[in-house]
Amino acid sequence: MKxxxxxxxxxxxxxxxxxxxxxxxxxxxxxxxxxxxxxxxxLDGEALPGHHDWAGVLVTGSxxxxxxxxxxxxxxxxxxxxxxxxxxxxxxxxxxxxxxxHALGGRVDYNPxxxxxxxxxxxxxxxxxxxxxxxxxxxxIPAQATHLQTxxxxxxxxxxxxxxxxxxxxxxxxxxxxxGLQFHPEFSTGMMRGYIRGRAEALAQEGSCHRRLLAQxxxxxxxxxxxxRFVQVAQRRLHGQGDRKKA
Numbered sequence: 001m002k003x004x005x006x007x008x009x010x011x012x013x014x015x016x017x018x019x020x021x022x023x024x025x026x027x028x029x030x031x032x033x034x035x036x037x038x039x040x041x042x043l044d045g046e047a048l049p050g051h052h053d054w055a056g057v058l059v060t061g062s063x064x065x066x067x068x069x070x071x072x073x074x075x076x077x078x079x080x081x082x083x084x085x086x087x088x089x090x091x092x093x094x095x096x097x098x099x100x101x102h103a104l105g106g107r108v109d110y111n112p113x114x115x116x117x118x119x120x121x122x123x124x125x126x127x128x129x130x131x132x133x134x135x136x137x138x139x140x141i142p143a144q145a146t147h148l149q150t151x152x153x154x155x156x157x158x159x160x161x162x163x164x165x166x167x168x169x170x171x172x173x174x175x176x177x178x179x180g181l182q183f184h185p186e187f188s189t190g191m192m193r194g195y196i197r198g199r200a201e202a203l204a205q206e207g208s209c210h211r212r213l214l215a216q217x218x219x220x221x222x223x224x225x226x227x228x229r230f231v232q233v234a235q236r237r238l239h240g241q242g243d244r245k246k247a
Contacts, residue, residue: 010062022060029186056089056234059096077103089234097180104155141222143183185227
């Protein structure tokens, strides 16, 4: 079985690093064993591998901004575009979502509606009913979110699958196997509360009460289900390709 590749594009805020890095959080939430994944820390300059040795790719969140056009980020975007065009299953989370959108010709910038933080209601669009990651889920699901930038225009040909009050593109699919999620399916309630506390000063400056956001945090099991479905879809595609090769 080919492993999954996790592109590490950032690190958690300092108060939460005792729980591991973003890649570890995603691996655990996705139900993957350590032997089933490989990590490439692109933000530290690690070289990107070939595209053909992976069951799928997961791209983490980051404290960086896609609009900064950092060298490691642009190189990763180029790599992701080639992989997506070749049909490599990929799922981007938060920064990863924005990076995949940017790589495929979408537009990313600061959200004109401001920061989105806390447990938010993500509403599924009609096309989500036929999507492998979202089919059968409730029309609205809770999800953990923390971001300033967003996908203002999805990539040409992409299907927007979900939205929230502050974000018109909470999820999209491009082609048959590339997805982006603005929300964090890997976040537990404790992680979400840690981020709210860590951003308390910024929230106050923006006119938001972090205590109110803390009180509203609740579990988001359906969003984690989306992450696990991606793993299942990627593995099924891999088995299907193997069956076709044998035939």
